[in-house]
Amino acid sequence: MKKKLLLILILFLAAASVAAGLFARHMARYAQMPVNPSLDRSVKLVIKPGQSFKDVTAMLREKGLIKHPTKFRILAVYQKATTRIKAGEYRIPGSMSPNRILRQLGEGRVHLHRVTLPEGLTIHETAQRVADAGLCEKSEFTRAATNPELARQMGLSAKTTEGYLFPETYYFEKPVSAETIVRTMVRRFQGVFSDQWKQRADELGFSVHEIVTLASIIEKETGAPEERKTVSSVFHNRLEKGMRLDSDPTVIYGIEDFDGNLTRKHLRTPTAYNTYKRKGLPPGPIANPGQASLHAALYPADTPYLYFVADSENSHYFSTTLKEHNRAVRKYQLNR
Template sequence: GRTLNYIVTIPEGSDVYDIADRLNSDGVISKKEFLDVALSPKTAVFFGIHSPSMEGYLFPDTYYLSPNMTPLEIVAEMVKRFKEVYTPAFASRAKELGMDQNEVVTLASIIEKEAVVREEKPVISSVFHNRLRLGMLLQSDPTAIYGIDGFNRKISKKDLMRDSRYNTYRYRGLPPGPICNPGEDSIIAALWPAKTDYLYFVARGGGRHYFSVTLKQHLRAVAKVRRNRRRK
């Protein structure tokens, strides 16, 4: 008879833990088996990925997985998709920017987590590029909680002080590796940022942000957001 395949859809911005949960609940493979392989630095070395784990390289897409696939085979499918998306044109653009592949995917993963609407991605990217150029801390909230499995509450002030190499409130520059698996839009935004002088942004509702050049403008935007929230 015909072997039935599992159809598994991985949304953009899922991290390794989300993917493991999905594969587990879809009956493909246990969460632990998948994480043991996906989080292992040895797996990254095996696929020629210069990153601490496979986070960032498990491309978000719909996969047809056959039963009895090993975790390594599942990872291989996802990496294959990533390599199809990350074209030589992307690689040469990264070189122009003086970035390596892991830096691009890491930045793309932060953009993926920060942006809600697609058209803001290049603008959000420009803020991080500008901050990196000036040696400022990136101060991206999602980086502070990376690696906490199943985190689903509001990020607190205490979270932002968490001592993790991924926390861009505590450590300068990009984290050592991606914080999620970004889609193609976010990779493109990381490589082709909008041309702006923005250094700050704050969520203003409806998935959009106010962008500012100076701290003074930013604090005004933050106050405005707070006022609007109180009115609701």
């Protein structure tokens, strides 16, 4: 009787071993086999903080990324992945296997939203770019970027972050607050504006805020890299002589709801940013300058120029005297 029981036990264990082996092979194939091997389209999956693994599994099945929730949970338990899933927004290719899905969710490889800021955007234009990237509402970004308390917390001697939202390509994961986006852009500016540049500003007799303001004007006056230092020299020379800057972009910045048509009335209307009516720099930046314009503001070319006007070659003609400048205006602007 004992021998018979022992034989039954041996057969049972052998069968269990075979079954376990078959199940292990089956699960190994399952782990590597995507539901839709030929599907290139990515599926958006948003996992909220505190969401259970059961809920995540249900979402994956609903979106067609897995077919067998029980097998998926068994695989996750075996890999000790049920408690490692990280919250965030994911883009999962339809051709991804269950094994790779678990790895992506466990490593928190969330989808990053890209926003590219070219040089010379204002706060409001930057806000639109951020909104277009789907990161936050335009009004939310504008509110954060113009918050004096946030500017103070970041060490800016300004009431807003205008001029300090550094032009670059950024990547953010969602959800992200407008304040976090603003802080990231300002920190990038602070990383670029080195201690050497701060020392150079001091040597020139300018504060950092004044250099940023001047750089923003240079940025708006010319997009030609080879002209930036020459344009900078004109403004430095005018400031040194106590002349008004006479910069159209500063006037435009001070016009509410500017329609694209700069008129004589605009030039004659006194505002804090009308450098045809006020001497010196305006109270703050008129845009967010890039590294090249910041460098040009700090290291202007050594020229005697006091004037410039756009010429027919999409660049500028520079003059030393008003007489020469007026001739250039007649030639290039008035077609005389």
